[in-house]
Amino acid sequence: MNWEPWTGCSPYSEGCKYCYYYGPYSKRYGQNVVVKTDKFDWPIRKNARGELCIKGGKTVATCFATDFFIPEADEWRKEAWDMIRQRQDLDFLILTKRIDRFMESLPEDWGDGFDNVNLGCTVETQEIADYRLPLFLSYPIKRRFIACGPLLERIDLSQYLHGVDHVTVGGETGREARVCDYEWVLDIREQCQRAGKTFWFKETGSRFKRDGVVYKVNPYKQHSMAKECGISFG
Numbered sequence: 200m201n202w203e204p205w206t207g208c209s210p211y212s213e214g215c216k217y218c219y220y221y222g223p224y225s226k227r228y229g230q231n232v233v234v235k236t237d238k239f240d241w242p243i244r245k246n247a248r249g250e251l252c253i254k255g256g257k258t259v260a261t262c263f264a265t266d267f268f269i270p271e272a273d274e275w276r277k278e279a280w281d282m283i284r285q286r287q288d289l290d291f292l293i294l295t296k297r298i299d300r301f302m303e304s305l306p307e308d309w310g311d312g313f314d315n316v317n318l319g320c321t322v323e324t325q326e327i328a329d330y331r332l333p334l335f336l337s338y339p340i341k342r343r344f345i346a347c348g349p350l351l352e353r354i355d356l357s358q359y360l361h362g363v364d365h366v367t368v369g370g371e372t373g374r375e376a377r378v379c380d381y382e383w384v385l386d387i388r389e390q391c392q393r394a395g396k397t398f399w400f401k402e403t404g405s406r407f408k409r410d411g412v413v414y415k416v417n418p419y420k421q422h423s424m425a426k427e428c429g430i431s432f433g
Contacts, residue, residue, distance in 0.1 A: 370404015397433025
């Protein structure tokens, strides 16, 4: 399930150019003002019967429609951390392009990380990977993964895989989406196999190149087409 404590975002790197959520061809284009949502307290909110709205044992995708570390949310993040701390029975999945803001965004009691936080760093190109991933691996995080998405070129992750548990890969979605080449995906898969890390081919993207042919893929079929490739493991 998803938890969006705030909404709104702004371009941050190459992968944001045609963002399916806030990009120039999305319905939310121009929504750059970051504001709290009416679900801000969702992890600790109770219904009329006094029961928590989110039952224990669930994975909670957090801020997937914005960025948990976006500076405009600095004043609210402490409360968000408090709620995450309270719900040790939930697994919070946080994905960010702003890993360089990690240290200044932590709660005082973070230590070497919270057991119920799985943090992912997004990379889109080799240049971005070589900047973000050394930072990512240097920070105190108990559980971490790399998300190659949107994958815009061939990326060598081999020198960084020792410090992560898992890698996901996905193409770009949208009207002007750039091509995701299946050979790039298979290359990352092979890197994960050699390093003994789990791998998930999440989605093809809107323009998927395979065997020299570029396919235009309906957004509703991108996950199923990636699954049909049968290359995810772990």
